[in-house]
Amino acid sequence: MRxxxxxxxxxxxxxxxxxxxxxxxxxxGQKILVSFQRFAGCPFCNLRLHQMITRFPQxxxxxxxxxxxxxxxxxxQQHANEHKPPLPVLADEKNTAYQDYGVEYSWLGVLKGSxxxxxxxxxxxxxxxxxxxxxxxxxx
Numbered sequence: 001m002r003x004x005x006x007x008x009x010x011x012x013x014x015x016x017x018x019x020x021x022x023x024x025x026x027x028x029g030q031k032i033l034v035s036f037q038r039f040a041g042c043p044f045c046n047l048r049l050h051q052m053i054t055r056f057p058q059x060x061x062x063x064x065x066x067x068x069x070x071x072x073x074x075x076x077q078q079h080a081n082e083h084k085p086p087l088p089v090l091a092d093e094k095n096t097a098y099q100d101y102g103v104e105y106s107w108l109g110v111l112k113g114s115x116x117x118x119x120x121x122x123x124x125x126x127x128x129x130x131x132x133x134x135x136x137x138x139x140x
Contacts, residue, residue: 002102009034010100014068014090017077022066022088032064036103040071040079040091047127053085060086068092 003009009032013023024032035052037045049067059065065087069076073091080089092098 010097012092012097012100014092014097015073016088016090017073017080017085019073020088022090024066027064027066030064031062032066033059034101035065035067036098036101037067037069040069040076045069046079046083049080049083049085049089050127053083053087056087066090068097070095070098 009024011024013021016022024034035048037048039045052065052067056065067085067087068090069080069092071079071091072093076089076091083089090097
């Protein structure tokens with residue numbers, strides 16, 4: 001199921017990198033940005049997380065930001081702790097939030113993104129976001 005404008009966001013309860021359970025219902029009444037990322041070692045995703053952390057001070061008064069990775073908690077901690085994120089970074093080990101929100105998977109999309117966004121890949125690799133280990137679906 002894909003969400004449409006006006007649909008109620010499905011609730012989820014996931015663990016963040018500090019081990020705290022985060023429930024979407026806790027943010028009821030707030031504006032929320034939920035960002036779904038690939039696996040924790042994805043260079044694009046780590047660059048995106050870095051960019052979101054950089055912009056977070058501008059957003060935090062008006063917007064709650066939750067970042068979800070398709071990875072085990074252990075693998076996510078290995079990659080995301082180095083960012084020292086001031087926002088919840090969540091592990092969706094069983095892929096439940098991805099399914100509930102209709103996040104699509106496509107190897108063609110991964111290939112297209114890698115080719116069309118090659119300069120971004122170089123930027124991510126230059127920042128040190130090299131996929132050291134892969135856990136989770138790679139084709140999100």
